[in-house]
Amino acid sequence: MKKLNRRNFMKLAAGGGSALAAGLGFSQGALAGSIKLQEGGRDFSPTTKKELQAIPTACWQCVTRDAMMGYVEDGRLVKLEGHPDSIRTLGKLCAKGQAGVNHVYFPDRILYPMLRVGKRGEHKWKRVSWDEALDLMASKLKPLLDAGTPELFMYQYGRHKGSQSSIMHDFMDAFGSHTIGTHTSVCEGPKWVGQESLWGGMYDNWDYDHTDFVVNFGSNQFETHTNHIPTSQRLISAMVDRNVPLYTFDVRLSNTAAKSTEWIPINVGMDGLVMLSMVNVIMNEKLFRKDHLKYMRVSPDYHASDDEKIAAIKEHVAKFTPEFAEKESGVPADKIKQIARGYAKAKSACLIGYRGTVMHFHGADQERAAMLLSAITNNLDRKGGRVMGVGAGWKAPHSPKAKLQKGLDIVNGFPGEAAFPTHQVSQQNLPMIKDGQNGRPKVYWSSCNNQAFINGNNKEAEAVLKDESLIPFYVNSNIVYDETSQYADLILPDVTYLERWDTEDMVSPTGVAEFYIRQPLIKPLGESRDQGEIFAGLAKRLGIELAYTTKEEYVRQSCEMTPGVREAGGFEYMKKHGVWHDKNAKPNFGFYEAKVDVSGDGVILDEKTGVYWNYKKAGVSEAEASSKGYLGVEGAKDAYVAQNIEGTPRKAYPPNTSFLKSGLLDFYSDNFAAKGFPPFPTYTPIPEHQKMGKDDLHLTTYKVAVHTHSRTAHCKWLSEIKHDNPAWINSKTAADRGIKEGDRIKVASDLGEITTTAHVTEGIIPGIIAISHHFGRQHSGIYGSGKSSPTPGGATADPDAKNMWWDKHGTHPNSIIPNSSDPISGGQRWMDTVVRVAKA
Amino acid sequence: MGINWKELADNAKSRSDIYGLMSTVFREEPSGGLIKEMRSSRLSEIFTDLGVELGERFYTNPESKVVEELAIEYTRLFIGPGPHISAHESIFCEMDGDTGGLWGVKTVEVKKFIETTGLDYGKEFTGLPDHISVELEFMQKLAEWETDMWLQQDRKRAEHCLTVQRKFLEQHLFCWVNQFCDAVMNEAEIPFYRAMAELSKQYMEFERQSIAIDTAA
Amino acid sequence: MSDQKQPEISRRKFLGGVGTVAVGAAALATPTVNLEAAQSKAPRWAMVMDLRRCIGCRACTVACKSENRVSLGRFRAVIQEKTMGTFPNTKKVFLPLMCNHCEGNKEDGVPPCVKACPEFPGERAKFKTADGKTIRYRVGATYKRPDGMILIDKEKCIGCGKCIDACPYGVRSFDPFVKAGGDTTKQAADKCDMCAHRVDNGVEPSCVNTCQGRARIFGDLNDPNSHVSELVKEHNLATPDNVLLAEEGTNPHVFYIDPNNILKTLYTQRKKGKLDHFVDQIV
Structure with missing residues (x-):
C-alpha cells in the first residue's frame, strides 16, 4: 500500500464520507446523544479508588451453590466472597468459588450467537x-x-x-x-437410588456440629463434595475443637484421608462389605441401639418384633465377619472391629460416603449398607448423625401445560x-x-x-x-x-x-x-x-x-x-439481603417421629403394611381399597398419610419417589426382590473384578479441590494450580513394571488406550491407578487446553496469558472407561474398569 | 493571515468520515449495502489509487457471496469460537495493576472518557465499551463536533475539541491500534480485512503526525 | 517466651549502638512478641496459622490472586504439600506460606528486605493510631509501618530486585503489570501486604475471610485480648519452633500452631536466587 499523504487522504475521506452519507454504515451507532463539552470537561482521568459495590448472590461453580457476595467496581466484577449471613456457608467460599471471576472475563468467552x-x-x-x-x-x-x-x-x-x-x-x-x-x-445416581428405596427421599448430610465420631467411605469431603463448604468446614472444626475422630476408608490418600485421624486403605469396591462387617460386629457384640428398629423393615414381615428384627439382621450379616471382610478388602479385621466399636459406642456418629462407595456395580446397594449402619446405631435423622438435608421449598409460577x-x-x-x-x-x-x-x-x-x-x-x-x-x-x-x-x-x-x-x-x-x-x-x-x-x-x-x-x-x-x-419482604428483601431463613425454625432432626392426624375423610389403615392412606385421594372406592390394599392400588403411595408405629400414627418415611413402599425404612425391599436383586443389603462381587489377571490393575478417577469436572479449565487461577493429571500408582506396582516417577505410561482397557505420565506415590494402594478426570481438554480456551492462539492479538492477548507458564494439560481417562451401568440404579460404574499398565 | 474556517471544517469533516468508515468496517459483518458502496467506482478507484488491495473476488463475486464470506471471516477473526482477535483495548493494553481480560481497567477508562463528553452508549449496543469500532466512532463524533465549531467560527471550542481528540488518541487509540492492525494483517485469510487493517494503520500513523501539526498551528 | 515481658523498643535502643556484638544465635533467633503494648498504641498485626485446621483446599491461594489481581506465574500466598512415609503408613501434610511481616532483628528492628532497599530509609511519614497519637517512621520503597506491616511503595520502587533476593523466605517477586515508579524501565516488586487496603478499613485480609478451616487467624498482638494474642499465649507460639527460619533472626510475625512438627518436616526453603518453592501446585 502506498504511503498516505494529505492529498490522497482527502480523497479517501470523500469516499468514506460518501459511504456513510449513503446510510450504508452500521444500522445503529454504539454511541448515543450529543457531545456537550464543557470548560471543565478536561480532566478525564478516571478515578478507580472507591468503595466497591457489594451485591449478594449465589455461586454456581459446583452444586453446593454457596450464598456469596460479589464486589463490583465501575461495572466490573472484581471479587467474590462468602455471604456472611448465610447459615449454610458461614461466610466461606472455596477456591473454585473464588475463581468465579475468571468465567466472566476470559478472552475466549463466547459472546454472540x-x-x-x-x-x-x-x-x-x-x-x-x-x-x-x-x-x-x-x-x-x-x-x-x-x-x-x-x-x-x-x-x-x-x-x-x-x-x-x-x-x-x-x-x-x-x-x-x-x-x-x-x-x-x-x-x-446410585447413592440417591439406594436412599430413596429406604428413606423415600434423598440427600444425606451430616450434623457435624453435634457429632462425636465420623466414619468416611470414599468421600473426599475436604476437597470436593456436593455440599462442600457447608459440611467440610464443620467437620474440620469438630475435629479440632472437640477432638472428633475421623476414619477414612479410601483407595487413595485424598486430602480428606490425609487430614483424617487415620487413613484406612481399602480395596476397590469393598466399602459395602466392610460396612456390613461393621454391622456384624455391632450386632454380635450387642452394641446396636433399638431406638430405630421400629422404623425399620428387615424381613418380609411388616410387623416383626424388635427381637425378631435383631435376629434377622444378625442372620443377614452373619457371613460378613471381619475376617471375611479382611480377606476381600485388605482392611485388617481388628481395625474393622475397633472402628465398629468406636462408631457404635459414640454418643452420636456420622457415616459418610460418596462416589468411592456408590459408582460401582450394585453401588445403590452399598449405599443401603451405609444407611443400615446408621439406623442400627440410632444415628439416622438424629442430632449428630446422618440426616436428610433440608432445602428451600420455593414456589414458582407455572405456565399452562x-x-x-x-x-x-x-x-x-x-x-x-x-x-x-x-x-x-x-x-x-x-x-x-x-x-x-x-x-x-x-x-x-x-x-x-x-x-x-x-x-x-x-x-x-x-x-x-x-x-x-x-x-x-x-x-x-x-x-x-x-x-x-x-x-x-x-x-x-x-x-x-x-x-x-x-x-x-x-x-x-x-x-x-x-x-x-x-x-x-x-x-x-x-x-x-x-x-x-x-x-x-x-x-x-x-x-x-x-x-x-x-x-x-x-x-x-x-x-x-x-x-x-413473602412475609420477610419478598423480592426486594431478597435482592438486598440475598439469604433468608426462618429464625424460629427448629432443626428437622427426628422428623419421622411426628404424630399424624389420621381422622381425615378417606384415611384408612392398611393392615398388611401398617400404612395409613387416603383411598379417596388415590381415587378408588373403599371396597377396592380394602380388597386390593395399599400396595395393590396404583397411586396409593401418593396418598400416604402415616405409618402405624406401635399403635401411633407417625410421619415415618413417606414414599416421595417412584419406590412403592410403606413408611418404614425398607432394608428388606420388595422392590429389589421383585427385580431379582438382593432384598437386604449384601455384598455382591463386581463381575469384572472376578476375572482379573495377575497383571491387571483397577482404574479409578477422582476430583481435586480446585476444579469441577468439566467447567473450570478456562479459569486461569485454578488451572495454574492444577493443570496436569499424572496417574497415581503405588511404588510397588510401579516397580513391578519398571515404572519410575514421571515416566510415560500406557494405560489400556478393553475399550482403548491412553498414554499419560506416572506419579509414583505411597499415597495409593497397590494394584490400582487413579487419574483425576478434569484434564486432557480438546478446547476450553487457552488456559484449559493450552491451544496457543496463533493470533498475536487474539485470545492470548489477555496480557496475563503471556505469564502462563505451564505447558502440560493432562490426559482424559474417559475414553478408556466404558459406559456401563449399575443394574440397580443405572449409575455409571466409574470405578470398576480394569486396565493394563506398562511403560510407554 | 485570516483563518480559513472552511478549510479547517473540511479537514475535520474528512477526518470524521474516515474514522466513520473504519468504525463501520470493524463494528460488525459488512452489510450488502456497504459492499455495494465499496465496490462502486467512486471508492474502488480511490482504493486502487491508494494501493488498497481488496482482492479480485471482492469485486467479481456476487454481492451475497461476498457478504457471506466476509461474515464468516469477520466471525473467525473477531468473534471466535477458538483463537480470535478480541478487538478490545483492555485485551491489548497492559495497565498497571490490572491482569487484563475483558472489561478491564482500560474498558472502564474508555467508558468514563466517552461518558464525560456527554455521550452515552446506545441501548441497542451490546458490545463492550472499548471495542475498536467504538473508539473509532468516538473519534468520528469528536471530529464531527469539531467541524461544527469551525463552521460556527468558534476557535476556542474547536481547539478544545482537538485537545480532547488528542488526549483520547494518546491515552487510548494510539496505545493499541497498531498492534491490533498488525494482528488483523497477520491473521486475515482473505484480503478485505488485511487491506482495511493496513489502511487503518497507515491512517492512524498519519493522524499521529498531523494532529500534532494541527495543534502546533 | 510468651510471658517474657520485655520492653522491646527500649531494648532495641539499648542494643542499637552495639553493632556486631556477639549474641548467642538462639537468643537472636527467638521471636520477640510484645504482648503488653507498653510503648505504643499502634497495633502489631500478626497471623497465626493453625496447621491442624488447614485442609489444603487452596481457597486462600485463589482468594489472594483475586483480591490483589496477582498475575499468573507468581503468588503472594501458597500452600506447600508433601506426601511422606511408606504405604500404608503414609501421611500428607499442608503448609500455608506468606510474607512473614518480620519485625527484624533485635539490634535495629529492620527486616532484611527493608534493609536491602536502596530507597530506605527515606522520608519521614506519620502513622496515626486509633487513639489519635502520631507515630513517625521512615519509609522506603520497602518499609515497615509502625503496625508491623511490611509494605511496598511501588511509586518509589526502582525495580532493583534487592529485596527479592534478600528475603530468606522468597515471598517477593516482580509484578509484570506494575512498573517501578522510580525507574519505569523496570517492574515493581510485589508481595503480600496483609491486605492493608482491607485492614485499614477494618476488614480482615482476603485469605482469612475465605479460610473454611479457620486455619488463618489474623489480629493485633498488641491487644492482649485479641484472638491471636490468646493463641500465642495458649500454644506458646513465640518460640523458634513455631515460626519459619527462626535462625535467620528475622523475627517473623506469622506463627504456626504445629503439634505435628510440620514446619520441620515439610517446609521447602527457597533455593538461592530462585522462587520456584513459592508456586502453588497440586500433584
Missing part, C-alpha cells in the same frame, strides 16, 4: 443475531408441534438447579416434551439396563440416539452439559454429536467452546452465573432450610443471554403462553409466592 457454516467439527462459524438464532430454532421446533411430535425436541442439561431447572421444566411442559436428559447418573405431553424413552438406558433409573441413565443418552430403537430427537439442545467429555467412552459421544443423520439439529448453550459445542449447528452465548437471576435451594446441614437467590452482579457481557429469556423468546415465536417474560420476573414471582420469604 454463532451459526455453523462449515461441516460439523470444522470450526467455521458465522455470527448471527438473536432474532435469526431464535427464528431458526423456532423453524425447527414448530413443525414438531404441528406434527404432534413434541417429544422429538430433546433438552439435555447438566448443572441446572433451583429456578434454572424449574423454569426449564416449565418451558418443556408448555411445549409438551418429556424428552429431558440429565447427568446425575454419571455423578452420584401443552395438551399433548410425550417423551422419547431414551433417557433411562437401554431396555433392561437399569431396574430403578430414578435419576436416569444419562451416559447412555447419546448411545441410545445412535442405536435408534426408541427413536431419535430431531432437535437436540444441551446446556451446561459437556457430553463429549463427561461420559464414559466419550469418543463415541463425540461421534454421535458429529453425525447429522443421528442428530439433525443440535443447539448448544455455552460460555466456552468445548468438546461438545464444537459439533453444534447453533451455539447460543450463555450468561455466566454471575450475570443472571435464580432462586436457590441447596440443602443445609443444620436442619434448617436456607432460601437464597442469585442476582446479576454485572450486565451480561456481549449478547450473552439467560436460558429463561431464550425460552421466552422461543415461546413467543411458537405461540406458547408462559407465565413470565424474563428470568428476573420469574424470580420476583417466586419470592412473592413463597411463604416466609
Whole structure:
C-alpha cells in the first residue's frame, strides 16, 4: 500500500464520507446523544479508588451453590466472597468459588450467537443475531408441534438447579416434551437410588456440629463434595475443637484421608462389605441401639418384633465377619472391629460416603449398607448423625401445560439396563440416539452439559454429536467452546452465573432450610443471554403462553409466592439481603417421629403394611381399597398419610419417589426382590473384578479441590494450580513394571488406550491407578487446553496469558472407561474398569 | 493571515468520515449495502489509487457471496469460537495493576472518557465499551463536533475539541491500534480485512503526525 | 517466651549502638512478641496459622490472586504439600506460606528486605493510631509501618530486585503489570501486604475471610485480648519452633500452631536466587 499523504487522504475521506452519507454504515451507532463539552470537561482521568459495590448472590461453580457476595467496581466484577449471613456457608467460599471471576472475563468467552457454516467439527462459524438464532430454532421446533411430535425436541442439561431447572421444566411442559436428559447418573445416581428405596427421599448430610465420631467411605469431603463448604468446614472444626475422630476408608490418600485421624486403605469396591462387617460386629457384640428398629423393615414381615428384627439382621450379616471382610478388602479385621466399636459406642456418629462407595456395580446397594449402619446405631435423622438435608421449598409460577405431553424413552438406558433409573441413565443418552430403537430427537439442545467429555467412552459421544443423520439439529448453550459445542449447528452465548437471576435451594446441614437467590452482579457481557429469556423468546415465536417474560420476573414471582420469604419482604428483601431463613425454625432432626392426624375423610389403615392412606385421594372406592390394599392400588403411595408405629400414627418415611413402599425404612425391599436383586443389603462381587489377571490393575478417577469436572479449565487461577493429571500408582506396582516417577505410561482397557505420565506415590494402594478426570481438554480456551492462539492479538492477548507458564494439560481417562451401568440404579460404574499398565 | 474556517471544517469533516468508515468496517459483518458502496467506482478507484488491495473476488463475486464470506471471516477473526482477535483495548493494553481480560481497567477508562463528553452508549449496543469500532466512532463524533465549531467560527471550542481528540488518541487509540492492525494483517485469510487493517494503520500513523501539526498551528 | 515481658523498643535502643556484638544465635533467633503494648498504641498485626485446621483446599491461594489481581506465574500466598512415609503408613501434610511481616532483628528492628532497599530509609511519614497519637517512621520503597506491616511503595520502587533476593523466605517477586515508579524501565516488586487496603478499613485480609478451616487467624498482638494474642499465649507460639527460619533472626510475625512438627518436616526453603518453592501446585 502506498504511503498516505494529505492529498490522497482527502480523497479517501470523500469516499468514506460518501459511504456513510449513503446510510450504508452500521444500522445503529454504539454511541448515543450529543457531545456537550464543557470548560471543565478536561480532566478525564478516571478515578478507580472507591468503595466497591457489594451485591449478594449465589455461586454456581459446583452444586453446593454457596450464598456469596460479589464486589463490583465501575461495572466490573472484581471479587467474590462468602455471604456472611448465610447459615449454610458461614461466610466461606472455596477456591473454585473464588475463581468465579475468571468465567466472566476470559478472552475466549463466547459472546454472540454463532451459526455453523462449515461441516460439523470444522470450526467455521458465522455470527448471527438473536432474532435469526431464535427464528431458526423456532423453524425447527414448530413443525414438531404441528406434527404432534413434541417429544422429538430433546433438552439435555447438566448443572441446572433451583429456578434454572424449574423454569426449564416449565418451558418443556408448555411445549409438551418429556424428552429431558440429565447427568446425575454419571455423578452420584446410585447413592440417591439406594436412599430413596429406604428413606423415600434423598440427600444425606451430616450434623457435624453435634457429632462425636465420623466414619468416611470414599468421600473426599475436604476437597470436593456436593455440599462442600457447608459440611467440610464443620467437620474440620469438630475435629479440632472437640477432638472428633475421623476414619477414612479410601483407595487413595485424598486430602480428606490425609487430614483424617487415620487413613484406612481399602480395596476397590469393598466399602459395602466392610460396612456390613461393621454391622456384624455391632450386632454380635450387642452394641446396636433399638431406638430405630421400629422404623425399620428387615424381613418380609411388616410387623416383626424388635427381637425378631435383631435376629434377622444378625442372620443377614452373619457371613460378613471381619475376617471375611479382611480377606476381600485388605482392611485388617481388628481395625474393622475397633472402628465398629468406636462408631457404635459414640454418643452420636456420622457415616459418610460418596462416589468411592456408590459408582460401582450394585453401588445403590452399598449405599443401603451405609444407611443400615446408621439406623442400627440410632444415628439416622438424629442430632449428630446422618440426616436428610433440608432445602428451600420455593414456589414458582407455572405456565399452562401443552395438551399433548410425550417423551422419547431414551433417557433411562437401554431396555433392561437399569431396574430403578430414578435419576436416569444419562451416559447412555447419546448411545441410545445412535442405536435408534426408541427413536431419535430431531432437535437436540444441551446446556451446561459437556457430553463429549463427561461420559464414559466419550469418543463415541463425540461421534454421535458429529453425525447429522443421528442428530439433525443440535443447539448448544455455552460460555466456552468445548468438546461438545464444537459439533453444534447453533451455539447460543450463555450468561455466566454471575450475570443472571435464580432462586436457590441447596440443602443445609443444620436442619434448617436456607432460601437464597442469585442476582446479576454485572450486565451480561456481549449478547450473552439467560436460558429463561431464550425460552421466552422461543415461546413467543411458537405461540406458547408462559407465565413470565424474563428470568428476573420469574424470580420476583417466586419470592412473592413463597411463604416466609413473602412475609420477610419478598423480592426486594431478597435482592438486598440475598439469604433468608426462618429464625424460629427448629432443626428437622427426628422428623419421622411426628404424630399424624389420621381422622381425615378417606384415611384408612392398611393392615398388611401398617400404612395409613387416603383411598379417596388415590381415587378408588373403599371396597377396592380394602380388597386390593395399599400396595395393590396404583397411586396409593401418593396418598400416604402415616405409618402405624406401635399403635401411633407417625410421619415415618413417606414414599416421595417412584419406590412403592410403606413408611418404614425398607432394608428388606420388595422392590429389589421383585427385580431379582438382593432384598437386604449384601455384598455382591463386581463381575469384572472376578476375572482379573495377575497383571491387571483397577482404574479409578477422582476430583481435586480446585476444579469441577468439566467447567473450570478456562479459569486461569485454578488451572495454574492444577493443570496436569499424572496417574497415581503405588511404588510397588510401579516397580513391578519398571515404572519410575514421571515416566510415560500406557494405560489400556478393553475399550482403548491412553498414554499419560506416572506419579509414583505411597499415597495409593497397590494394584490400582487413579487419574483425576478434569484434564486432557480438546478446547476450553487457552488456559484449559493450552491451544496457543496463533493470533498475536487474539485470545492470548489477555496480557496475563503471556505469564502462563505451564505447558502440560493432562490426559482424559474417559475414553478408556466404558459406559456401563449399575443394574440397580443405572449409575455409571466409574470405578470398576480394569486396565493394563506398562511403560510407554 | 485570516483563518480559513472552511478549510479547517473540511479537514475535520474528512477526518470524521474516515474514522466513520473504519468504525463501520470493524463494528460488525459488512452489510450488502456497504459492499455495494465499496465496490462502486467512486471508492474502488480511490482504493486502487491508494494501493488498497481488496482482492479480485471482492469485486467479481456476487454481492451475497461476498457478504457471506466476509461474515464468516469477520466471525473467525473477531468473534471466535477458538483463537480470535478480541478487538478490545483492555485485551491489548497492559495497565498497571490490572491482569487484563475483558472489561478491564482500560474498558472502564474508555467508558468514563466517552461518558464525560456527554455521550452515552446506545441501548441497542451490546458490545463492550472499548471495542475498536467504538473508539473509532468516538473519534468520528469528536471530529464531527469539531467541524461544527469551525463552521460556527468558534476557535476556542474547536481547539478544545482537538485537545480532547488528542488526549483520547494518546491515552487510548494510539496505545493499541497498531498492534491490533498488525494482528488483523497477520491473521486475515482473505484480503478485505488485511487491506482495511493496513489502511487503518497507515491512517492512524498519519493522524499521529498531523494532529500534532494541527495543534502546533 | 510468651510471658517474657520485655520492653522491646527500649531494648532495641539499648542494643542499637552495639553493632556486631556477639549474641548467642538462639537468643537472636527467638521471636520477640510484645504482648503488653507498653510503648505504643499502634497495633502489631500478626497471623497465626493453625496447621491442624488447614485442609489444603487452596481457597486462600485463589482468594489472594483475586483480591490483589496477582498475575499468573507468581503468588503472594501458597500452600506447600508433601506426601511422606511408606504405604500404608503414609501421611500428607499442608503448609500455608506468606510474607512473614518480620519485625527484624533485635539490634535495629529492620527486616532484611527493608534493609536491602536502596530507597530506605527515606522520608519521614506519620502513622496515626486509633487513639489519635502520631507515630513517625521512615519509609522506603520497602518499609515497615509502625503496625508491623511490611509494605511496598511501588511509586518509589526502582525495580532493583534487592529485596527479592534478600528475603530468606522468597515471598517477593516482580509484578509484570506494575512498573517501578522510580525507574519505569523496570517492574515493581510485589508481595503480600496483609491486605492493608482491607485492614485499614477494618476488614480482615482476603485469605482469612475465605479460610473454611479457620486455619488463618489474623489480629493485633498488641491487644492482649485479641484472638491471636490468646493463641500465642495458649500454644506458646513465640518460640523458634513455631515460626519459619527462626535462625535467620528475622523475627517473623506469622506463627504456626504445629503439634505435628510440620514446619520441620515439610517446609521447602527457597533455593538461592530462585522462587520456584513459592508456586502453588497440586500433584
